[in-house]
Amino acid sequence: MSKSLVSISDFNKEEILHIMDKAAEFEADPNRPVLAGKVIATLFFEPSTRTRLSFESAINRLGGRVIGFSEANNTSVSKGETLHDTIKMVSNYSDLIVMRHYIEGAARYASEVSSVPIINAGDGSNQHPSQTLLDLYSIKKTQGTLNDIHIVIVGDLKYGRTVHSLLQAMSHFNARFTFVAPDELSLPDEYKLFLRGIGIQYKETQDIKEALADADILYMTRVQRERFSDLMEYERVKNAYILRNSMLEGTKENMRILHPLPRVNEIHPDVDTNEKAYYFTQARNGVFTRMAIISYLLGIE
Numbered sequence: 001m002s003k004s005l006v007s008i009s010d011f012n013k014e015e016i017l018h019i020m021d022k023a024a025e026f027e028a029d030p031n032r033p034v035l036a037g038k039v040i041a042t043l044f045f046e047p048s049t050r051t052r053l054s055f056e057s058a059i060n061r062l063g064g065r066v067i068g069f070s071e072a073n074n075t076s077v078s079k080g081e082t083l084h085d086t087i088k089m090v091s092n093y094s095d096l097i098v099m100r101h102y103i104e105g106a107a108r109y110a111s112e113v114s115s116v117p118i119i120n121a122g123d124g125s126n127q128h129p130s131q132t133l134l135d136l137y138s139i140k141k142t143q144g145t146l147n148d149i150h151i152v153i154v155g156d157l158k159y160g161r162t163v164h165s166l167l168q169a170m171s172h173f174n175a176r177f178t179f180v181a182p183d184e185l186s187l188p189d190e191y192k193l194f195l196r197g198i199g200i201q202y203k204e205t206q207d208i209k210e211a212l213a214d215a216d217i218l219y220m221t222r223v224q225r226e227r228f229s230d231l232m233e234y235e236r237v238k239n240a241y242i243l244r245n246s247m248l249e250g251t252k253e254n255m256r257i258l259h260p261l262p263r264v265n266e267i268h269p270d271v272d273t274n275e276k277a278y279y280f281t282q283a284r285n286g287v288f289t290r291m292a293i294i295s296y297l298l299g300i301e
């Protein structure tokens with residue numbers, strides 16, 4: 001069976017570091033036709049701007065071709081075709097499949113059905129491993145290392161798939177975490193157990209100002225309306241944490257603010273011009289990181 005990237009745990013520490021090196025090479029020289037003759041499918045059962053377009057940009061820059069859809073209602077899924085059959089068909093037509101799906105575990109299932117590699121571009125609240133690799137690339141570029149970083153994560157730690165993948169990846173590098181979330185959106189116990197089990201330090205607080213004082217990376221997240229079954233609960237917590245420029249006084253000189261984006265209200269636009277705001281460059285880093293992931297999974301050096 002071909003190697004897929006469904007969970008960040010599908011890559012070991014050496015593979016993660018290899019992707020970091022390759023992403024840097026692609027950033028230095030992004031237009032290399034190593035995917036000439038390859039067809040990559042992008043199947044998005046959930047909305048996306050960055051993930052789909054940065055994958056497609058990466059493929060185009062590498063000389064590959066893209067097929068796929070951004071709206072499953074225009075496909076035979078709307079006639080009742082199963083995910084099983086859709087993946088069987090698309091793996092006949094492509095060399096690799098990038099898939100986002102709203103059901104947790106859908107990408108793992110697809111990888112078991114597919115004859116070509118699957119990249120999980122987000123499955124419900126579960127995992128978003130290509131986002132994590134671009135997050136790590138952004139951390140390495142801004143901090144000069146992945147080792148011994150203090151990451152403050154703010155917002156939706158319950159449903160945030162980028163948070164779940166990030167914890168697992170940074171645990172290879174002796175990260176220390178501070179979690180800032182309302183009770184309703186606190187980190188699920190399974191992830192706390194995971195961190196405790198491998199001896200990674202973390203603390204939980206609702207005081208963002210206190211957490212920021214010692215942060216190397218501030219990782220903001222959106223409260224995701226689409227994950228709530230009770231919209232009253234969403235309304236209660238949606239503006240729990242809003243980062244403003246004035247809150248960055250006294251933070252470390254080299255602290256950088258990441259956000260997987262899209263943002264809604266959680267970062268005030270007055271932060272955008274602060275040199276610590278890194279989220280737009282972080283999204284750009286996604287192109288180079290995704291070039292590295294695709295070429296690695298296809299065995300292209």
Ligand code: CP
Nearest residue numbers: 048049050051260261
């Ligand atoms: N970060 C991220 O996954 O953004 P999109 O939902 O726009 O792809």
